[in-house]
Amino acid sequence: MSCPFTDPRALFGDLAAARARPGLTWSESLGRYVVSRYEDIVEALQRPEVFSSRPVVPELPSPWRDRFAGRVPDRGTLLGHDNPDHDRLRSAVNTFFMPRRLARFEPWIERTAHSLIDEFTDRGEIDLKRHFALPLPLRTIAHVVGLDTAKAGWIGFALAFFLGPKDTHYQASPEEKAEALLELHDHLREVMADRRRDRRDDLISHIWNVRDSGEVEMTDFEMLSMFPGLMLAGHETSSNLLCMGLAHLLSRDGAYEAAQYDHASRARALEELLRYESAITGMPRLVTRDTELGGTRLRAGEEVFLAYASGSRDAAVFDDPDGIVLDRGFERPHLGFGQGVHACLGAPLARLLLRTELRVIHERLPGLRLAKPYAEREYGPVGEARGVPELLVRWDPGRRRPPVRARQDIPAVVAAKSVVAEGVVEVEFTPLDGRFPAWAPGAHIDVRFAPGLIRQYSLCGDPGEHDRWRVAIRREVDGRGGSVHAHDRLAVGDEVTLAGPRNNFALVPAPEYLFVAGGIGITPLLPMMARAAAPWRTVYLGRTERSMPYRELVRSLGHATIWPSDRGRFDLDALLASAKPGTAVYCCGPERLLAAVEELCDRRALALHVERFAPKPQEPGDSTEFEVVLAASGRTVHVGAEEPVLDALNRAGAQVPSTCREGTCGTCEVRVLSGTPDHRDSVLTPAERAAGKYLMPCVSRSLTPSLVLDL
Structure with a gap:
């Protein structure tokens, strides 16, 4: 019989035997103590100051050390x-x-x-x-x-x-x-x-x-x-x-x-x-100071082998x-x-x-x-x-299998693509079979350009048309790749997968409407202007006229002010001061515009509806209890005061994968549909934290009593 931990076919049997024995098992073949139980391995991984990873990369022997210096x-x-x-x-x-x-x-x-x-x-x-x-x-x-x-x-x-x-x-x-x-x-x-x-x-x-x-x-x-x-x-x-x-x-x-x-x-x-x-x-791992692990005393300078496969x-x-x-x-x-x-x-x-x-x-x-x-x-x-x-x-050489589509997916084709402003393209989709679902102004859809490349865009066409959907996409060079794909690679005739529509920005009844758009934020407001049943007016802000999509359409609808920033600063204070009581203000655009409009509406008690890219800054919350709602099923999950959100989610069957559990890798990231996260990770950028659209549930929590997650 071979020594333990030497026969690759017998490895898992050797590891099981090690788990069954008290303490840590010394391995002659590995020259280290084998840490075989899950809890002991995790304990060592969470104490990197005691269990150094330097042995992972051994020092090169001569002559390579001198040659590579x-x-x-x-x-x-x-x-x-x-x-x-x-x-x-x-x-x-x-x-x-x-x-x-x-x-x-x-x-x-x-x-x-x-x-x-x-x-x-x-x-x-x-x-x-x-x-x-x-x-x-x-x-x-x-x-x-x-x-x-x-x-x-x-x-x-x-x-x-x-x-x-x-x-x-x-x-x-x-x-x-x-x-x-x-x-x-x-x-x-x-x-x-x-x-x-x-x-x-x-x-x-x-x-x-x-x-x-x-x-x-x-x-x-x-x-x-x-x-x-x-x-x-x-x-x-x-x-x-x-x-x-x-x-x-x-x-x-x-x-x-x-x-x-x-x-x-x-x-x-x-x-x-x-x-x-x-x-x-x-x-x-190298033990840096005397300690105990798994019931075994370890001295500084000794080494252990953290057997992940065993844990x-x-x-x-x-x-x-x-x-x-x-x-x-x-x-x-x-x-x-x-x-x-x-x-x-x-x-x-x-x-x-x-x-x-x-x-x-x-x-x-x-x-x-x-x-x-x-x-x-x-x-x-x-x-x-x-x-x-x-x-x-x-295998059996033959024809290629068609990909399996989920039932909620909508197969579509790119019917048209055109430039509607500097850096903005309009893409028109038609269904491959049947008709598109009905939608209302303010709705958005998911566009799956390619496997794993899914982005959300507001519908900007006519809600009465069920044979085509239109979206406008601004090229974001520093974005996540969707807009660049749409501009540079997406072509007429390409097949894509759509999902939706969903609407978190619906038009509510009001005696009067004021629409305030910043740049590409005009897209969800266009159908609102066409469908509004009460008097309305629009202020459309942008960097330059050339960069403002649909500016001529906005002009043709009337009741609109087109204001590029090269004309000077627009007076939002005067605009909101002129709004009648009961006016519903709809605003979509960059955060600085939303924040300014929100402050002015609060001051004048006007009802504001926004598609927000970033929530207002919040003070970090403490580790109190809260609830998480799983949007797909509507199920509510209780998160204890000291319990990681990730554990609560997976206890409820959400099956969110994770790796580091310390907020450093981003594996467990989930999308936030409602509520304000308390970010405690080291992965999201300041802008992403402010936007509040994603959460690392392994470490982060909630500043609101409830979070709705896209699970």
Whole structure:
């Protein structure tokens, strides 16, 4: 029999035996105490000042240490840093990896996935790891960082130096890989210098933006250290996660099709697969001072191995821990991406990539099955990482499956697209079948340009038309990618998916109306002007006339003042002073306009209705009890005084994924439909906090007695 923690096939049995024993288990093979129980692992992760992560990146031996000095950072990943350096460096990239911001990369990932499958779709049998699961993550992380994806193979070869003898992909000597690694770092320096002058939509440019803003102090060498480790982890772990997860799904009757039913089923299945067998077995930690963990006394200088894979199968935390339960709830988060300050930075990108991979594979490879029995699978040696060298699969070459649409989705086509102002396009949609649902002035719809790229826009056409919907979209270069996609890529004839309409800005009966619009805020007000049953007038403000969409239409409707800011400051005080008692004021536009109109309406007791981009500043609330309403079901969930909102949501079955649970990664972000959040995260920007449209439920709370969440 082999020693414990040496046989990859026996790993989970060895870990279960360790959990059953009191205290921590010493491992001769790992040279560390193995921390195997969930609560003990979480305790260590929440005490980074006692359990240092420096052993994750061991010091390079000679001659490499001397050869790399000054060219290859010795702490080449965030995992190799403790605080205060860790938080300082991570703050430069946190916001980049938020899920809704990464969504802009999904169309690119999808196209690349299809192009890879195009190369072998007619073959009927392939090593999916070699031909798909490895190259796609490698190209993706190169693209996200800002490197030429044509160099992805070379990048992977250079990074393989860090894998040492565990590398099974590239047959070359350590010297050859070392030379390539040095060249890669030199190339990164060149790209960094180029992006300093020419910013693009990539991670390198993002860090330059953060550095230039003064938000983060970072040297060029520290910036260089951010990328190689991220790229190595970004493609190796994602590749193994896909291969191991597919192997488990394909080896269980009905599991693969059940997981592939729709977007939600894929997301749930991935969380369960990450719990069941992640690509990370665990991570080492250095004990910095005498302490106790799991009933074992530890001395400063000793090392422990936090076995994430063991914690995720702890029967004290998870029911049926050794089974795959595709509809398992998220009451307790798995440890597949770690937890705490060192939780995997790239977890949101990995989730996005894996969901896209599963969807495209299901669409393109019908009848997918294992070509080699599951029992004959091979694993790499036991260590921090866990993976398989290959995944042989077969399928039935044939036609592509149509994507499955959720019942609430409305398939539509872009019937027309035109420029209606400087930086503004109007897009007209027609339904692919049937008629659009009825809507009223003030309503908005969701537009799904591409998988993961969903944005909301006010309807600005005629509510009486059921054969077309129109929206206007201003190009926001610094936005989240939807407006740029609409302007640069969306074309007549493209198929999109719509949802809605929803209306939080409805026109209420009143003896008189005053409509105040700022820029693109004119769009929800146009149908109101056409349908208002009482006298009305409009003031339309903007930067310049050329930037104001529908200005001629507004003029033609009468009762309107068009006022670009180059004419001078508009007197809002006089405008509101002239409003008759009982007038309903409707305002949509930037926050500074809303705030000014709100103050003036309060002073004159006028009824104000706004589509608000940012709530008024609030003082932080304390940790009192409150309620959360799940909008989809109407269910009310009580949140205790000291209870994380995330735990309350998942106890109620909301299934919100999470990683860090400290408000640093953005994985658990949810949309707020009503109420005022008390933000306590370190991810949202000041503008996003002020807008109050998103919440990190792992740490944030509520300033109002109730929050309505888009769940």
